[in-house]
Amino acid sequence: MIKNIGSYLIVILAICSLAFYSFAPEKQVEFREYSTKGLALNYNMVNDSISHTHAEAYNTDIASSYSPSLGKTYVGFKEALGYKESRGNYFTVNSFGYLGKYQFGKETLKIIGIHNPVQFLKNPELQEKAFLANAERNKWILRRDIKNYVGKKINGVVITESGILAAAHLSGPGSVKKYLRSGGAVGFSDAYGTTISYYMKKFSGYDTSFIKPNKKAKVNKA
Template sequence: MKKKIAKFSVLPVLGASIFFYSFSTKKAIEVKEYLATEFSVANQELNFTVPGVQDVVVFDEVRNYPELGKSYIAFKEALGFKESGGDYKIINDFGYMGKYQFGRGTLKMIGIKDTNLFLNNPDLQEAAFYANTSRNKWILRRDIARFQDKVINGVKITESGILAAAHLAGAGNVKKYLRSGGAFSFNDGFGTSIKHYFRKFAGYDTSFVVPDRKAKAKIKNPSAV
């Protein structure tokens, strides 16, 4: 599944960029007020402390949602941000669509024929991501069991890394990469490699995803929003 890895400008405080501040305790309140003014976040409270002069405040896409940890939700949100910046309605130059950048062929495999409905229904896109991941997990179940926790090309192989790489390149290319010991190389149309996805999305808990060879995207209310 070849997709464009989109580039995006810096998001607000809870975005994916990393901000570093080194300041004294005396200046902490001033910085907090500045952040609240310049980077307003509705219904969110900016709450952090500065224990010492040399301490650093870091905001990134992981600490952005500390309650998610390495959960399935954290996994899919991190992948969705990487694919499209979390934009449900985007279509890239190759025609891949939505938050997770699906192609028409993959959508048909998981039961979605109406791409307009797909683009205008976030719930359907989330269901599509789960269904496709469930299908890939079934296809790659033996490879997950065989290669999990091994190191290939300097990268530890994990189930979540395998599933993310399958989203990028397709389950067949992931099999080739793993079974060749990393000798098989794959990059999408914009140069993103399987290896990069193995590393970037390693260590998430994807046990929530049930392997299903015939997984289909289903929601209670399929109408567009």
């Protein structure tokens, strides 16, 4: 009888143990341990080897560092273009007076609502806003040309939307219109000899759908 009672107790204890582990609450994950706070997530693409830059001087610390490839995204597009223009240096001015990471002219800045070049040069966030606003305005001006020419080949280069927008940043949308509508016969080159065709090829194939056409694009400085 005592032996039977002992057996029952063992069975009951085993059942209780299984029930406890079956219904015990799972350990809560501490997501704070995986926070990205404090990490540098805004990368500059600086590993593209080039022989020409609009800037006469650049930040050697930026130029000597490397970061993950941003691929053909919008961020990849603007960072690649910024590196081509100035090697990603927000604070440079070239001998022709073009300013910052994206080498803006003062007249272009006025069009998108920036009238203080000194403030602009000191403010990287403002420069990023200016790049987007200018791209939105150019995309609206060139909307019909984007529709009509993307996928075609001019001077051996397949035309893409990102190539068109990059070329517009280089030369202005009016020059890009003339180039496309003349089948490449009416070209443009800047003071350093960089051509529309070169920019069309170098910056082809990026996803620029993030840029929305906006006739009245202005920089919100707030």
